[in-house]
Structure formats: C-alpha cells, structure tokens
Amino acid sequence: MQFSLIISTLGRNADVLEFVRTIEAQTCRDFEVVIVDQNDDDALAKTIPTLGPSFPLKYRHVPGVRGASRGRNIGFELAEGDLVCFPDDDCLYPPHLLDDALALFASKGVDIVCGRAADQNGRDINGRYEPQAQAVSKANVFSTQIEWMLFFTRTAFKAVSGFDEDVGVGASTPWQANEGQDIVLRMLEHGFRGWYDPALFGHHPELNVVHPDARMRKKARGYARGMGYVLGRHGYSFGYFVRYVVRSIGGIVLSLLKLNGARAAYYAHVSAGRIEGYLGGRRGAIKHARPESTSIGQGRAQ
Numbered sequence: 001m002q003f004s005l006i007i008s009t010l011g012r013n014a015d016v017l018e019f020v021r022t023i024e025a026q027t028c029r030d031f032e033v034v035i036v037d038q039n040d041d042d043a044l045a046k047t048i049p050t051l052g053p054s055f056p057l058k059y060r061h062v063p064g065v066r067g068a069s070r071g072r073n074i075g076f077e078l079a080e081g082d083l084v085c086f087p088d089d090d091c092l093y094p095p096h097l098l099d100d101a102l103a104l105f106a107s108k109g110v111d112i113v114c115g116r117a118a119d120q121n122g123r124d125i126n127g128r129y130e131p132q133a134q135a136v137s138k139a140n141v142f143s144t145q146i147e148w149m150l151f152f153t154r155t156a157f158k159a160v161s162g163f164d165e166d167v168g169v170g171a172s173t174p175w176q177a178n179e180g181q182d183i184v185l186r187m188l189e190h191g192f193r194g195w196y197d198p199a200l201f202g203h204h205p206e207l208n209v210v211h212p213d214a215r216m217r218k219k220a221r222g223y224a225r226g227m228g229y230v231l232g233r234h235g236y237s238f239g240y241f242v243r244y245v246v247r248s249i250g251g252i253v254l255s256l257l258k259l260n261g262a263r264a265a266y267y268a269h270v271s272a273g274r275i276e277g278y279l280g281g282r283r284g285a286i287k288h289a290r291p292e293s294t295s296i297g298q299g300r301a302q
Helices: 013-025 045-049 068-076 096-110 154-159 181-190 214-233 238-257 261-288
Strands: 003-009 031-035 057-061 084-085 112-118 150-153 194-203
Touching: 003 013, 003 068, 003 112, 013 045, 031 045, 031 068, 045 057, 084 096, 084 154, 096 112, 096 150, 096 194, 112 181, 150 154, 150 181, 154 181, 181 194, 181 214, 214 238, 214 261, 238 261
Parallel strands: 003 031, 003 084, 031 057, 112 194
Antiparallel strands: 084 150, 112 150
8 A cells, every 4th residue: 555644533524525535536546545533423424434435445433532643643553555644634635646745755765745735726825835845854844844745654654653642733732733843853853854845735725814813813823832832842942933933023013004903913823822832842842851751752642
C-alpha cells in the first residue's frame, strides 16, 4: 500500500462523505482511506457502508474521544501505507495530488513532503507560504506547510511517536494549532529531511479574517496560542518570536486605520495568544529539559 489518508472527524459528516466521493478521482490508485469518527452518535457509521468506494476504506468509531491529533494517532494504528497524510474533514484534494507528492518523495529523497492551502484558482489561503520550492528547516517551518497538506513516511511518523496530543484543534490544552509544525520539527531533530513545493496544494474553506465574527476571533486566539507554544517549546529565540507579535500588532494598527474594528480585535487576539503560547512553551521546554523528564515532543499514540 502506497498511501494511507487518515481523517479524524467531528461534526462534519457531509464534508467527510464529499471527500470520500471526490478522492475517487485521484490518478494514483494505490491508497486507502482511514476514518476516525469522534462523533457521539452513529450517523456516520450508518452511512459508511453505503459508500462502496473502489479503494480500501477503514472506519473506527471513538465516541467521546476529542482532539484532532489524538484521532490521527488512533487512525495510524489501522493504516498500512508506506506514506501517510492527514486530510482535514472539510478539505478536498485535486486529482493529481497523490501522484505529485509521490514524485517529490522519489525525486528529493526526503521523509516529509509539504504543500499549501489554496483556493480553486491556486491563491494562498489560511496562511502565508513560501513562493519557491525549498528544503524544510527550522527557519521556514511556519511558512512551508499546513497540517492537512503534510505527507510523511511511515518510518518518520513512528520515530517521533506521532502527533503530540496536547497540541492541535480539540486538544485539552490551550494550544489549539500548529501540531503539524511541532511534529515536523521533531522529525527534523531526529535527522529526517523535508521538502516543500508550492505547486503541491489542496483546497479548504477560507477563514474569514477580513470581517471576523466573535467565533473567529476566539478561534484566532487558540490558534495563536498553539503557534506561540510551538515556538517556545522548540527553543526559537525571543527575537524570532517577536517578529510574529510585531506582525500581528501591525495588523491591529492597519485595521484601525481602515476603521475595521472586528479585524483589529482579531489581531489583538492573535497578539495575546502568541504571547501566552510562547510563555507556556518556554515553561514546557524547561520542564522537559530536566533530567527526570521525558524528551520533548513525544506524542501519545493510542
């Protein structure tokens, strides 16, 4: 088996079914889909048997389990592919994506392949990405990837014990994002190599950060805490971290000049969240550095 596509889902049954239907169009045919259903009800469980896809489809229902990282680690237990990726439950993959990722693994001889999020016209969304293809490093890890466009060798994923379940959407901690950067940084620390190519992209609903509502502003703070936490935990310098805070403060100023109070509030949440996360990450790094502690970044695959 070449690829295992592992989806951890909660509350998006229709989107998951749409992904399963559209993935049939992949030019690469050597893949399986693993669905980890975190919903408390059995609505998705009843629908899965009716799909009848042309590829292997595995399903595990884990009601009450929360956290995208935890769900992904559970799904990995069922996976058989030599390469693994973790599509969001509301993303879509273009028909050539798996073949393109496979070609990058082969041509670059790497353990990690990274892409970006884009709209149907190929425009960057939901993040800032490097415009040029390049090797992935600690210096560019925040501009060369997004979680659902990360592809790993099975060996690399197992070597770092999977995703850290304390980081990412739905985790029981304040660190609600950047579990992808965390796992890639741990892989790099283990000597694995990564490659980013902006030509490799998938599609996802675009977050509204121009006129964000209260829910989006709250989400922004959790996401920003996740980023700050990963920066602090992995020993990024204070100067490197400050660049991201200054950028978000600049967003506040520009938004106020444009009389966009909602967006200014959004950036205020981003600024505060990054600071909170960085301080939490630094405390975590000190704790894990103690002789009696376990090493940083060991996930808890279950």
